Amino acid sequence: MSVSGVIARQFDRATLIAFGCVIVLLLIGAMVEPAFLSPKYLIQQLHTASFLGVVASGVMLVILLGHIDLSIPWTIGVGGMMATGATGFLGPELGITLAVPFGVLCGALIGTVNGLGVAYLRAPAMIFTLGMNAVAQGLMVYHTGGFAPQDRATEFMRELAVGHLIPGVPNPLLLWIILGAAIVFVLNRTVLGRRIYAVGNQERSVFLSGVDTRKVILICFIFSGACAALTGVLLAGWANRSYQAMGDPYLLPTIAAIILGGTNVLGGRGKYVGTIAGVILITILQSMLSVVQPQRYFAQLGVDIPADTFRQVVFGAVIIGMLLIYGRQQLVR
């Protein structure tokens, strides 16, 4: 197949609509505030988007399997807090050098438990991962309450979150690009990728084709945990410290971005490019809502709504609206 064919295959209808929405949003924004189209603003948005993009990368693989990972809010928290608190576990020397891998490893550990529960114990992912979220929350509260741990980000974490290894490209964006390229390769060119789609499609057939489906599921959950923790590490570097509920605002946007990008919630279908589109769309939407402040227009009509509340309502409503417009399941056969 030709290269252009391969590229064309990646852009399905949902992806195109999501990208279309991004452009429409930007144009609407530009009418209010021309700075919306400036390169500086766009890069800044991509910078913010990469935090969401990294979590979504992992969760997408889990959704492709037909499962779900609801433990991400506190896995993000674990990633951030374990990275900043690494000195407490590994000593002042190692704790500084290994802060990032330590944080990611802790997330991968949560993913491992999720994967073992879902794949080997056959627990429903929805309740199992939600339970793990609570477990992680409890452990983190205990951790902060117990011995007043270090919550400052290391120099390297800061650099990773806000620095520029390549001039003009924020490091998290670079990281997301590399991660994304790797996932596209895995999904399209490797045996594992083929199996991920297949498990989401018809797990029985996969098992009866002589494939260890449990291993495939375990790998994806571990990856999801690691990605969420990496986002936690980046967020801690960005804010220069870690804090308990740092992952809480990420659950809805992550899943919404993946679904708006055309991935089937029941598994088996979806392209990574779509997830990229969904992530950018959600990020721009959030940014627009805080910059444009649409509640002002309502205030002119005499309806007074607090900004935060309004933003939440509009954000949720827009996601539901977009899902109704194009994110519904197509009928197969």
Added chain:
Amino acid sequence: MSESKSPYLLSMSGITKRYGGVRALENVSFETQRGSIHALLGENGAGKSTLIKILSGVVLPDSGDIKLDGKLASFANPQQANDLGVSCIFQELSLLPDLTVADNIGITRPPRKFGMIDYRAQRRIAEEALAWVGGENIDPMETVSNLSLSRRQMVEIAKALARNPKILILDEATSALTAADVDKVFKMLHRLRDEGMAIIYISHRMPEIAELADTCTVYRNGTKVETFRNGTKSDSAVVEMMIGREYSSVYPAKSNRPAATKPILKVTNFSWNDELNGINLEMRPGEIVGLGGLDGQGQRQLQLGLFGTLIGASGSVEINGDRVRLNSPKVAKSDEIGIALVPEDRKYEGLMLSMTVRENLSFAAVEKMSRMGVVDTRAEEAAIDEMVEILKIKADGIDGPVGALSGGNQQKVVIGKWLMTKPRIILLNDPTRGIDVGTKQEIYHLLQELAAEGCAILLYSTDYDELIGCCDRVLVMYDGRVVRTLAGNELNETNLVSAALNLPEQAAVRPEAKKIQGALL
């Protein structure tokens, strides 16, 4: 019986239906009378199913008229068709597996009391309907998923009858039935016909049609070929009408290879729960061994067990004299063992329906075509193209979802998927169920070719003709045991039937066997 102006209860004329550019039906007519059984014949894709779907309101024709009792009628949706007295039993089972038998039978029109479902009445209706089809030993309160495929099909028929139809359509409804259940259903159909019902019957099993039908109509490529009275044409003449070319014997000649070498597979005392009881089995390369017997006597479990999916199976399995532990399909398909399984349910056990034909074909062998987990796409494409060629899979759909192919082509994809792993032992579970004659024949030829190349084949089939026509010997199973092995002249229908019922060897002569079969079950 009521008098009517038109001689026909139902007449369809000028029916045309296209799907995109594909012509499914072109100016087709069809008539049927009260009190008759009318068989529709034709290969998969000939247009029979589309015609039936139009009649049951699932599909709207592009043009054409449908008249009931001489009056123009509208079949715009299934509800309307139902109200007009058309009841259809489709090839695909339409039962809800997690509900009870009674719930399923009553689902379209549950009896009500105070606005709520009257369970007692529903149960009574279900019992009556089941008794009517000869399934009185099915418990109406049983959950459908606990029933065997054959029993489920009986429930399906009962469900259609519970609506008191004037026209009953059976689309390949007997393909999942065991011989005993087929007998009961036939008796019932004859009774219904005598009571004045119009029955439209679709099947790929020629002997059934010969036994059952009054009138036959043959379709080919979306057009009607001919309508004739049953019994006025020979089987081969009918098949020629269906496939539009000359037709040689259905079954290719058996090879009569000398079975010289050592067995490739030796199974000793293989048991699992209560469903397999001390099975002994030997297979040599180049041999086609059949599994016979009534449905649900452990044939499926034996094949699944040999494929490593039964936890806690005991007994020993030797491959080329080496004892092996088959504890997962992954082990079973490994190069050292080389077992392949073409499972019973191609849609849910054999294929990933919304993935492409290509992805499905290479799925089981893809690790052999990759280096360090990265697929060598060029090698993969070449291997797939070769397989598409060998199996004559309809090539215009291979980049589309496998779910869009006809049943016969889907089954070829499942078989192709396993041939790509280069297996030495192939287990097949009723591979020709619901498949047209042409494709069946291709599969029979393929089996002989594979055997000639040295594969050992274990074929389970619910079709006795197929076992007789394809196999070198047949193991008949009863209650999880092999009760008899038939080969050579002994391999005939009489012996297969009597062994399936576990009757003593000498007792059975053909007509008696049939009678006993009817009486026993």
